[in-house]
Amino acid sequence: MSKPIRVAVIGAGAFGKNHARVYSELHRETQAGTLPQGTPGVELVGIVDSDTARAAQIAATHETRAYASIRELLAHGGADAVSIAVPTKFHRNVAREALEAGFDVLIEKPLAATLEEADEIIDLAAEHRRIAQVGHLERFNPAVRATIPLITKPMFFEIHRLSLFGPRALDVDVVLDLMIHDIDIILSFVAGEVVEVRAVGLPVLSQKVDIASVRLQFANGCIANLTASRVSTERVRKLRFFQPNQYVSIDYARQDVLVFTVNKMAQHTPNDGGLPQMPDVMPSKPPVVPEEPLRSEILSFLQAVQTRETPVVSLEDGRRALAVALEIQKAIEEHAERAHLDALTK
Template sequence: MADGTALRVAVVGAGAFGRNHLRVYRQLQEAGEPVELVAVVDRDEAVVAAASAQYGIPGFSSVDELICANIGLDAASVCVPTVHHRAAAEPLLAAGVDVLIEKPLAANLADADAILALAREHGRIVQAGHLERFNPAVTAVRGLLHRPMFFESHRLSIFTPRSLDVDVVLDLMIHDLDIVLSLVDSPVREVRAVGLPVLSRKVDIANVRVEFENGCVANFTASRVSTERVRKLRFFQPHQYLSLDFARQDLLMIDVTAAAGMTAEQLAALEQMAKQHPTEGLSLRKVPVVEGEPLRLEIASFLHAVRTRTRPVVSGEDGRAALALALEINEAIAVHTARTGL
């Protein structure tokens, strides 16, 4: 599609995530990008009818029905519940359609491997929908990396009935697992984890410690039963401490050697002190960040990969790696739960 011909795209699943994909594809189309939103799929008759009417596109009740319509589809977003990712993606890939699959890539590694194998067989592109990789603050931090050795991640959310088909590790924490895996670029050596169900039948709050082969350590906390919304990642590397706020798209950098070995609370206090007293031996700098909607950046990146037939920024293999670590964490939580009799 390097000739500028518009890519014909569909959205499979018109729930909360799917509605946003529909919106962004249409916005890109109206902005003059070479893309055309041509179909929506959802098994709920009322949902697909509403989306079809809103965007003036045909609606289908299944992927098979979509494919049988033979509308010349190039690419699709798969936004159905995680347990249905494989069932939705496989017929699309077999029909020669490139796919952007919302995170997590699949419900288990067998499904993920089947998706990736089919993509290789048919020469198709699979991008994993790890939205936060396209957060402008994450993009800005990549140019500042030199040897990250300690991460502290907090992702807290108020409880909603959304995404209860998966636990908090696969729902929320997986964003940060994917980001840290991409920043550390080292195999995982050890995982320790604890988690508890609170308002659902699956784990709603979890705390995890991951140690990498290169010595880096990352602590992750995720909760979907919090009284506040927090999406922050802090990390230390030699002579520098960086604080990233996903929601605000802010990135602060403090040049200081004293930050090594500090707890999360001490790092937060250091950050606050540097803001209030920037001349007292601490160099605080707000790193320039070009703001943008992560989903729009993600979809634009996917369309670029489809057009140029290049590896996506967040490949299917990246999605599998994040899923594998998330499932290892869930196994560690299960072991801890059995050992403590919780």
């Protein structure tokens, strides 16, 4: 058996805690010999955060060491791979230091704060020949994975992602916090580029946009309507799309897929009123094996680290989603100016 992959988590906030938990679980499974066959072994070697008290608390929970910096981690033996779960504005600098230290990296979404920073990370990963993956979690949702074989030509999306307000991820707006998940999924489902963006958004409980409604049009004619809110009274995470002869509904939270397919081959006779009958619509539910998306994401990353193959969600994928998200932000700003919303929200 190959040696376990030594991993560390950089950032001890809400996202970092979850990464540490999953790595710790995989560490224990490695020690117990209960990992699924073919899964790389894992050793959780540390938690890195400038808030040393917070890092120490999480490290103690998972029986590993706390470090105040990547430099300190390196001084005590380093790691093979790291999860970067710091605020978005620090992604570029932390990724640069990690890549230059020789670590493979899993970077939480969004990839960076700007396209220039994203390009720098892409160039650094190529220069240092490191595996680098972006944490677009919903790619690893079992319901999304079960939907991929069904895709033919999606032409219309209706997506809602609503969450309760909380203190996490307030360094970015709702587009980069929540909507970017669905942007990435749409881009992975639809062939072609986004050619038009219309959007409106408002800050409600924070200083940044907390609720947004967006309409994307693709070069092939596909339309996607997205709503994201982090000030809702309920939690909703649903994606629906229509393609020729088929309607598909995904519930991210329930990890459930429902498909309605029109049977064009069915024979129909007029009803008693002389009107044609409705075509046969066949409902079905593809099999979905429940699994925590973060665990699947991390296992996929570790597999790429072991095989040195391109990750499922590449840096280029992360950049593409970021580019669309930034276009949406621009459209929201332009709408706010046209509607004179600045004076109303001050």
